[in-house]
Amino acid sequence: MLNTATKSEAPGTEQELTDGFHLVIDALKLNGINTIYNVPGIPITDLGRMAQAAGIRVISFRHEQNAGYAAGIAGYLTKKPGVCLTVSAPGFLNGLTALAHATTNCYPMILVSGSSEREIVDLQQGDYEEMDQLAIAKPLCKAAYRVLHAQDIGIGFARAIRAAVSGRPGGVYLDLPAKLFGQVMNAEAGQKSLVKVIDAAPAQIPSPASVKRALDVLKSAKRPLIILGKGAAYAQADEEIKSFVEKSGVPFLPMSMAKGLLPDTHPQCAGAARSTVLKDSDVVMLIGARLNWLLSHGKGKSWGDQPKKFIQVDIEPKEMDSNVEIVAPVVGDIGSVVSAFNQAIGAGWTAPAEWTKAVSAKREENVAKMAPKLMNNKSPMDYHGALGVLKNVIKDHPEAILVNEGANTLDLARGVIDMYRPRKRLDVGTWGVMGIGMGQAIAAALETGHPVLAVEGDSAFGFSGMEVETICRYNLPICVVIFNNDGIYRGTDVNGANSDPATTVFVKGARYDKMMEAFGGVGVNATSPDELKRAVNEAMASRKPTVINAVIDPAAGSESGRIGNLNPQSVLQKKK
Numbered sequence: 001m002l003n004t005a006t007k008s009e010a011p012g013t014e015q016e017l018t019d020g021f022h023l024v025i026d027a028l029k030l031n032g033i034n035t036i037y038n039v040p041g042i043p044i045t046d047l048g049r050m051a052q053a054a055g056i057r058v059i060s061f062r063h064e065q066n067a068g069y070a071a072g073i074a075g076y077l078t079k080k081p082g083v084c085l086t087v088s089a090p091g092f093l094n095g096l097t098a099l100a101h102a103t104t105n106c107y108p109m110i111l112v113s114g115s116s117e118r119e120i121v122d123l124q125q126g127d128y129e130e131m132d133q134l135a136i137a138k139p140l141c142k143a144a145y146r147v148l149h150a151q152d153i154g155i156g157f158a159r160a161i162r163a164a165v166s167g168r169p170g171g172v173y174l175d176l177p178a179k180l181f182g183q184v185m186n187a188e189a190g191q192k193s194l195v196k197v198i199d200a201a202p203a204q205i206p207s208p209a210s211v212k213r214a215l216d217v218l219k220s221a222k223r224p225l226i227i228l229g230k231g232a233a234y235a236q237a238d239e240e241i242k243s244f245v246e247k248s249g250v251p252f253l254p255m256s257m258a259k260g261l262l263p264d265t266h267p268q269c270a271g272a273a274r275s276t277v278l279k280d281s282d283v284v285m286l287i288g289a290r291l292n293w294l295l296s297h298g299k300g301k302s303w304g305d306q307p308k309k310f311i312q313v314d315i316e317p318k319e320m321d322s323n324v325e326i327v328a329p330v331v332g333d334i335g336s337v338v339s340a341f342n343q344a345i346g347a348g349w350t351a352p353a354e355w356t357k358a359v360s361a362k363r364e365e366n367v368a369k370m371a372p373k374l375m376n377n378k379s380p381m382d383y384h385g386a387l388g389v390l391k392n393v394i395k396d397h398p399e400a401i402l403v404n405e406g407a408n409t410l411d412l413a414r415g416v417i418d419m420y421r422p423r424k425r426l427d428v429g430t431w432g433v434m435g436i437g438m439g440q441a442i443a444a445a446l447e448t449g450h451p452v453l454a455v456e457g458d459s460a461f462g463f464s465g466m467e468v469e470t471i472c473r474y475n476l477p478i479c480v481v482i483f484n485n486d487g488i489y490r491g492t493d494v495n496g497a498n499s500d501p502a503t504t505v506f507v508k509g510a511r512y513d514k515m516m517e518a519f520g521g522v523g524v525n526a527t528s529p530d531e532l533k534r535a536v537n538e539a540m541a542s543r544k545p546t547v548i549n550a551v552i553d554p555a556a557g558s559e560s561g562r563i564g565n566l567n568p569q570s571v572l573q574k575k576k
């Protein structure tokens with residue numbers, strides 16, 4: 001049906017008309033994009049209203065950065081670009097951090113921002129929120145486009161969608177000057193100008209030679225290791241990956257957001273033997289994982305003295321040899337590559353038993369060491385006591401999505417909480433950025449319909465905390481647990497120089513649960529693991545928006561988290 005804006009009145013020339021607003025909405029609907037993550041304002045307020053009236057879900061946030069993080073993770077979860085809609089200059093800039101984050105993390109996302117008039121911006125005559133947004137966005141995303149004419153809206157969205165999802169996914173910026181929305185054109189011509197993107201992310205089949213080379217290297221290993229990254233989780237090739245890992249018998253190490261692609265409790269999972277497998281392996285196959293800082297760039301102390309051979313599977317050819325030599329690069333989409341591996345690997349080869357047994361033994365040892373720490377019932381809680389409770393919640397609700405950010409809260413939760421299903425753990429990603437929490441929780445609840453457990457450091461929560469109002473407004477099944485230890489890393493720092501608080505501490509005994517009550521949600525103050533357990537179980541059963549202020553001993557936790565050498569203080573200590 002034509003999304004008609006109006007009819008022209010001139011006698012004898014009556015025709016159906018459409019305009020920029022309606023063409024934007026039609027372009028999105030034609031391409032199956034049915035949710036917009038939005039902050040209203042000039043010049044896109046009416047676009048949001050009209051999109052909602054036309055059946056698109058328009059979710060309004062309190063800050064563009066959170067709407068942007070929501071859009072990015074929606075893209076990750078669905079393989080369709082998540083759309084974030086913002087106002088011009090300041091709103092655009094607020095959304096830009098999330099766009100750059102999406103690009104860095106390879107999430108398909110489109111930031112659509114209204115902008116001021118080209119004629120005035122280019123002459124720098126001081127328009128309302130004047131800014132050359134296209135130029136600013138360009139270096140921070142995969143592609144950036146501006147649409148000046150209503151008849152080009154279809155092409156503009158088609159280019160943006162294709163750029164976001166094809167090859168290595170990423171963020172795309174689409175600039176829509178205010179004047180565009182009011183441009184009127186013949187409705188039929190308008191519909192004809194729209195483009196339905198066919199095969200937006202074409203399969204990229206690996207060359208048979210690269211597949212053979214990779215499997216030959218893998219089979220030559222005495223101590224092979226597979227590292228699964230979030231690229232592997234994004235691919236939604238879950239069965240192929242599981243089948244390949246199990247056929248090969250090779251221990252696998254999941255990167256943070258790849259946890260659950262195969263369950264963390266799988267007998268081949270080497271998550272709890274991380275140091276051992278990195279150091280002692282001789283052949284490492286990276287599937288959708290990059291050799292960046294999270295893997296110590298593939299060299300140095302973490303990787304030990306054993307010579308290593310790396311096999312890398314990635315859709316982006318430029319990823320190969322980025323940090324160390326890749327002896328067997330396999331370029332292709334992960335589904336196609338792993339399916340080719342499954343066909344070519346044949347029967348009869350599995351990882352040597354001596355190695356797999358050694359990895360299992362180390363894993364059992366570490367898991368056994370951790371177990372008693374998770375059962376303590378101290379009040380105020382320490383991290384392990386509180387996380388022991390949450391580990392069981394996810395075990396009982398494997399369909400739930402875990403969102404996780406913080407320093408200690410992130411590092412410890414990653415190890416303690418086992419994941420059982422793919423794409424259920426969402427966290428700070430490649431940048432280790434704080435602030436993703438509420439945006440990701442909201443998108444996860446909306447896109448999947450599953451309950452969300454957001455495990456947040458008190459500092460991390462502060463970056464997006466106002467969105468608890470959004471959670472209540474849309475009545476989303478999100479339970480936020482704030483690990484409140486009165487500060488960053490720990491809550492015990494003291495400033496000896498003057499009466500100001502130390503730089504890393506917050507108000508002592510703050511009650512984040514009261515924030516939730518202010519908006520009609522459920523707020524609980526939990527001072528012991530038993531209280532925490534009761535409150536989280538209730539939230540999961542009721543699906544009511546909940547914030548739990550989990551009181552953690554301010555002295556618990558480490559100053560540097562686990563990223564010690566990135567912390568200036570520990571760098572200084574090392575230099576002394």
Ligand SMILES: CC(C)(COP(=O)(O)OP(=O)(O)OC[C@H]1O[C@@H](n2cnc3c(N)ncnc32)[C@H](O)[C@@H]1OP(=O)(O)O)[C@@H](O)C(=O)NCCC(=O)NCCSC(=O)C(=O)O
Nearest residue numbers: 271272273274275276294366367370406407415428432562
């Ligand atoms: C780079 C890393 C992957 C490396 O972490 P590591 O500490 O080396 O590894 P892990 O956390 O995976 O594991 C730590 C140890 O726990 C073991 N381990 C893991 N899982 C388990 C279970 N289930 N049971 C028992 N033991 C376990 C694992 O084998 C390691 O022991 P061993 O095998 O014995 O070694 C991680 O630090 C990371 O993802 N960091 C991101 C941090 C980040 O983004 N922070 C946000 C910045 S905060 C911020 O903004 C700021 O501070 O500033």
